[in-house]
Amino acid sequence: MSSTRVISVDFECRIPRKLEEALEALNEEGSQVLAGGTDLLNNIKINAVKPSRLVYVLGIPELEFISVEGGRLIVGAAALLSDIEHNRQVVSRFPALVEAINVIGGTQIRNMATLAGNLCNASPGADTPPILFVLDAEVEICWTNGGTGAQRSRLPVGGFFTGPKKTVLKQGQIVHSVSIPLPPEHSGAAFRRLARVSLDIAKINCAAYIERDGDTVHEARIALGSVAPTPVRAPTIEKALDGRRYGGGLFQEAAELVEEDIAPIDDVRSTAEYRRQIASLLVREALQEAWRRSGGKG
Amino acid sequence: MKTAITLNVNGKEYPLEVKANEILLNVLRDRLGLMGTKYGCGIGECGDCTVLLDGKAILSCQSLAFTADGKKITTIEGLEHNGSLHPLQQAFIDEGAVQCGYCTPGMILSAKALLDTKPDPSDQEIKQAIRGNFCRCTGYTNIIRAIKTASEKIKDQGRKQT
Ligand SMILES: Cc1cc2nc3c(=O)[nH]c(=O)nc-3n(C[C@H](O)[C@H](O)[C@H](O)COP(=O)(O)OP(=O)(O)OC[C@H]3O[C@@H](n4cnc5c(N)ncnc54)[C@H](O)[C@@H]3O)c2cc1C
Ligand code: FES
Numbered sequence: 500m501s502s503t504r505v506i507s508v509d510f511e512c513r514i515p516r517k518l519e520e521a522l523e524a525l526n527e528e529g530s531q532v533l534a535g536g537t538d539l540l541n542n543i544k545i546n547a548v549k550p551s552r553l554v555y556v557l558g559i560p561e562l563e564f565i566s567v568e569g570g571r572l573i574v575g576a577a578a579l580l581s582d583i584e585h586n587r588q589v590v591s592r593f594p595a596l597v598e599a600i601n602v603i604g605g606t607q608i609r610n611m612a613t614l615a616g617n618l619c620n621a622s623p624g625a626d627t628p629p630i631l632f633v634l635d636a637e638v639e640i641c642w643t644n645g646g647t648g649a650q651r652s653r654l655p656v657g658g659f660f661t662g663p664k665k666t667v668l669k670q671g672q673i674v675h676s677v678s679i680p681l682p683p684e685h686s687g688a689a690f691r692r693l694a695r696v697s698l699d700i701a702k703i704n705c706a707a708y709i710e711r712d713g714d715t716v717h718e719a720r721i722a723l724g725s726v727a728p729t730p731v732r733a734p735t736i737e738k739a740l741d742g743r744r745y746g747g748g749l750f751q752e753a754a755e756l757v758e759e760d761i762a763p764i765d766d767v768r769s770t771a772e773y774r775r776q777i778a779s780l781l782v783r784e785a786l787q788e789a790w791r792r793s794g795g796k797g
Numbered sequence: 798m799k800t801a802i803t804l805n806v807n808g809k810e811y812p813l814e815v816k817a818n819e820i821l822l823n824v825l826r827d828r829l830g831l832m833g834t835k836y837g838c839g840i841g842e843c844g845d846c847t848v849l850l851d852g853k854a855i856l857s858c859q860s861l862a863f864t865a866d867g868k869k870i871t872t873i874e875g876l877e878h879n880g881s882l883h884p885l886q887q888a889f890i891d892e893g894a895v896q897c898g899y900c901t902p903g904m905i906l907s908a909k910a911l912l913d914t915k916p917d918p919s920d921q922e923i924k925q926a927i928r929g930n931f932c933r934c935t936g937y938t939n940i941i942r943a944i945k946t947a948s949e950k951i952k953d954q955g956r957k958q959t
């Protein structure tokens with residue numbers, strides 16, 4: 500039976516106080532992380548997933564942090580979206596990340612949901628992956644083999660998604676944190692999205708990052724969501740911008756190459772055709788805003 | 798398997814045994830008899846089930862009861878004080894911000910979370926705070942006015958007390 504009022508599936512819960520305990524509990528087949536539950540509970544209610552055990556990770560002190568260390572912003576898996584978007588360091592250094600978080604749900608959703616959950620849910624249209632892609636974020640994964648303490652490894656966020664609703668995570672592995680290098684001077688980033696109404700999931704979203712050298716684009720990174728099975732980078736546009744001088748319709752020309760980099764489909768939120776047409780406009784706007792934030796004139 | 802938890806709702810402690818899959822909304826309504834919190838969509842979209850958890854607005858339809866163990870929950874029933882309505886409740890009545898009333902408990906709790914941290918919000922901040930609360934009757938204008946009126950009232954009361 501599927502109902503949005505009650506949950507008919509039975510499962511057990513674990514409320515670990517220590518990371519190690521959580522990791523051990525997750526090694527068993529059928530165990531799944533519960534963070535804010537804003538995606539997971541809906542999926543359980545519609546019987547899309549049937550966990551036998553939920554391991555609640557909010558409240559594990561080792562995962563509950565937002566810090567700046569070694570030139571990187573590090574966001575623990577138990578940090579709430581609302582804490583991230585109001586964090587002073589994040590507000591002053593990552594305005595585009597704040598914008599991408601701020602469009603997610605209403606206040607209540609952001610008071611419950613996590614950044615790690617937004618990644619792990621692996622929706623092709625999720626709002627934080629594009630900006631994390633262009634900011635060169637890394638995902639730290641951890642797990643335990645039992646008795647040896649927590650094992651950890653780090654990978655670029657671009658390598659994290661393997662398909663719609665699919666990530667590299669194996670049973671027992673969790674996202675420990677997401678880290679982002681502090682952006683250098685003369686750089687800027689921006690986020691753009693289109694949705695039917697403000698509370699809706701995006702039809703399409705995109706983020707741009709530019710490192711400026713005087714009036715030329717030293718480096719550009721662009722990423723889009725909801726245009727392919729996973730969020731994607733746009734290497735064709737990036738190459739077209741490398742080392743180019745600003746002006747003369749540069750961003751418009753480059754943005755029009757977006758079709759080379761995306762493979763949108765028709766679905767409930769939009770059509771492939773509309774997404775293709777609107778993608779270049781969003782990319783152009785994001786590039787323009789990133790350029791402005793990098794201190795570029797024009 | 799059941800888990801022993803304690804819910805602190807509107808200042809009162811309720812020791813309970815809950816199953817892992819019990820939803821907070823249902824525990825509040827069906828086990829504690831607090832019917833003010835409403836079930837609208839059950840999927841996080843309407844905000845009718847909004848309650849405050851340690852002062853922050855959250856959705857009780859998307860929370861498992863065990864995750865609220867030891868936390869302070871405020872429902873609409875917890876707002877009146879010694880028989881008099883909270884300034885937000887009074888302002889919603891005075892400004893005609895209630896029609897069918899189904900969205901009202903959630904709307905007022907979202908507004909309370911806002912005013913508790915920002916006593917003097919702009920229209921934009923009010924709209925942002927209630928973006929996750931749908932009202933299918935009023936058209937929102939009166940709701941926004943009511944929240945402004947309540948914010949004035951609360952500031953006035955604060956001034957009188959000091
Ligand atoms: C009304 C509504 C509106 C929404 N609007 C948006 C929107 O505009 N944009 C958007 O991008 N999203 C939106 N969402 C989706 C959702 O809120 C986000 O994806 C959220 O960030 C998920 O985080 P969570 O902590 O709630 O994850 P959960 O629901 O707890 O978990 C999601 C999945 O990730 C796994 N998981 C969580 N944390 C970890 C971890 N640390 N390690 C390993 N696995 C983990 C869980 O097992 C589960 O499979 C919306 C949801 C709702 C209900
Ligand atoms: S009932 Fe919880 S958001 Fe609609």
Ligand code: FES
Pocket residue numbers: 894895896897898899900901931932933934935
């Ligand atoms: S008063 Fe009827 S839904 Fe708001």
